[in-house]
Amino acid sequence: MPRTLPRYDLAFARSIAQAAGYTGRIEQARVSAQVANLGRVTIGDLELSYELAYLRTFLAWELLLEATLQRLICGYRHSGGQEPLSAGQMYAASLAAAEAAILGGQRYRLWHDPAQVIARTRRFLNGSRYELVLSSAQGRIELFACVRHRIAHSQKDAIRRFDGATMTLAARRYRGARPGRFLRDWTIVGGIQVRWLQAISSELEGIAFQLCA
DSSP states (O other): OOOBOOOHHHHHHHHHHHHHHHHHHHHHHHHHHHHHTOOOOOHHHHHHHHHHHHHHHHHHHHHHHHHHHHHHHTTOEETTEEOOBOTTOOOOSSHHHHHHHHHTTOSOOOOSOHHHHHHHHHTTBSSOHHHHHHHHTHHHHHHHHHHHHHHHOOSHHHHHHHHHHHHHHHSSOOGGGOHHHHHHSEEEETTEEEEHHHHHHHHHHHHHHHHHO
């Protein structure tokens, strides 16, 4: 009997809640400090906290993608059953074997780029739900990855891609190409005003549910 895929989406949701709680406490600390005149939590402090929260969220997203694909290659089933194998493939006998197959002799694989993950998936699975879900959300995930990349890197290419992502998502560029300024900014989702950190996290959470449920 095939084993059931763990609900990594629920663990991912907990990671999102932890990140949101962190930024919420920093926001509250700024208000409390202003009221009590006990010093100052600056806007820069707040923006940095949003960058850290987003980076932690995106790292959790990458871990979800890796852990899920490893187990699907081992034959774990989700609500739709087992994923179909590509021609000539067999389900891996263990997680260690699945990891080795994915690495293909490399020390590590990157998981932030959905195009790479989709291409990687096609080596093992044929027309899988995993691939379908990522393909349908590929454009959005690529934009979110540009934000992640800008937090981690300061090259001109990272700045250019970040500016392009915010123009697509928020129809504006942000001074200094600072991801924290964007992530702390407001947007409207379902008629409710939320910060971009929450909007992106919620969207990734929805994709995670489609992958794992």
